[in-house]
Amino acid sequence: MDDAEPDREDLVPVRDDFVAMSGYHSAQVDVDVRLNTNESPFPPPSSWLEELREGLDSIAWNRYPDRAATELRAAIAAFHGVDPRHVFAANGSNEVIQTLLLAYAGPRRTVLVFEPTYQLHAHIARITGATVQAVARADDFTLDPAAAGDAVGRFDPDVTFLCSPNNPTGMVEPPEVLDAVVARSRGLVVVDEAYAEFSNWTAIDRVADDSRVVVVRTFSKTWSMAGTRLGYAIAPSWVVEQIDKVVLPYHLDSAKQLAGRLALRHTSEMERRVSSLVEERGRIVAALADLGLEVYPSGANFVLFRVADDARVVWQRLVDDGVLIRDCSGWDRLDGCLRVTVGRPAENDRFLAAMTVALSTAVPT
Numbered sequence: 001m002d003d004a005e006p007d008r009e010d011l012v013p014v015r016d017d018f019v020a021m022s023g024y025h026s027a028q029v030d031v032d033v034r035l036n037t038n039e040s041p042f043p044p045p046s047s048w049l050e051e052l053r054e055g056l057d058s059i060a061w062n063r064y065p066d067r068a069a070t071e072l073r074a075a076i077a078a079f080h081g082v083d084p085r086h087v088f089a090a091n092g093s094n095e096v097i098q099t100l101l102l103a104y105a106g107p108r109r110t111v112l113v114f115e116p117t118y119q120l121h122a123h124i125a126r127i128t129g130a131t132v133q134a135v136a137r138a139d140d141f142t143l144d145p146a147a148a149g150d151a152v153g154r155f156d157p158d159v160t161f162l163c164s165p166n167n168p169t170g171m172v173e174p175p176e177v178l179d180a181v182v183a184r185s186r187g188l189v190v191v192d193e194a195y196a197e198f199s200n201w202t203a204i205d206r207v208a209d210d211s212r213v214v215v216v217r218t219f220s221k222t223w224s225m226a227g228t229r230l231g232y233a234i235a236p237s238w239v240v241e242q243i244d245k246v247v248l249p250y251h252l253d254s255a256k257q258l259a260g261r262l263a264l265r266h267t268s269e270m271e272r273r274v275s276s277l278v279e280e281r282g283r284i285v286a287a288l289a290d291l292g293l294e295v296y297p298s299g300a301n302f303v304l305f306r307v308a309d310d311a312r313v314v315w316q317r318l319v320d321d322g323v324l325i326r327d328c329s330g331w332d333r334l335d336g337c338l339r340v341t342v343g344r345p346a347e348n349d350r351f352l353a354a355m356t357v358a359l360s361t362a363v364p365t
């Protein structure tokens, strides 16, 4: 063998448009207090787990799952008061988004995003071969309805993404923005509502067969089920028909269909978890503001804030103190920004105490 290792990546070149692409990264560091990925700090109700254990016994494991996930779709439809023909479910809302983009984006098509926003919208769109147009939000991360409408007019996108509340800013998109985007759109308008239950507005009542609005939801956050990988869309029935063709057959396994169906029987526990997190969110926002930091208004289960010091150093000090949050300071337009997920009261106390210590010795930027 030669002393130089062969460059194995050259054996079979990847698609040309993948060469410069990097994957999705989020640090998974082993610390006491993990407030970095917007998961729920609470497990799902123990009664749900009991029902799931029992239900697993009656699954016919030698058979393929119900391909149409009929009962799960019916349960989701009932929860939202819509017809099951408007419901599509998949392995996390990321797979919902991927399926929508496979059907409506792809080569020679355009996807519009308003940044900063959830990076996976653009990332998955590019993987389908679509062209992504990114329009900048205002300095305070709001989106002017007229500017949003103009961007749609300029790029004529096949798919436009809104995210409400927006990740990573936490800000709720006003309905006027959706109106302005829809008014100018020829393509689909997808509203990612991964955090909608933490806010006071949803676009679900805008979904109809004579509308282009699609709302995407997930069990990962409010339902305390990030480990389940289950998400869904509420969409016009003609969209559901198309994405049903695109998704792999039997993509939702029997256990997951059951887990989701049973979760929807525990709505009041979900609402209790949400209101306790909303209350804690208020406490975190107030405490960070008291520390003199710039804090963005949040309608989600996380808070984005900006430190005057070197954000990377602050982040590392928190990690050294056993608290992991998200360092967003390297992202476009988010210099100095960190994002904390709302945890249990004791975890939030740990975070706030660690922040106070981390900021007490000034770090030059």
Ligand SMILES: *Cc1c(COP(=O)(O)O)cnc(C)c1O
Pocket (backbone or CB within 6 Å): 038, 091, 092, 093, 094, 095, 118, 163, 167, 192, 194, 217, 218, 219, 220, 221, 226, 229, 230, 231
């Ligand atoms: C967390 C999050 C999701 C969730 O994705 P899943 O695949 O359902 O876990 C989707 N959209 C946004 C904006 C998120 O922050």
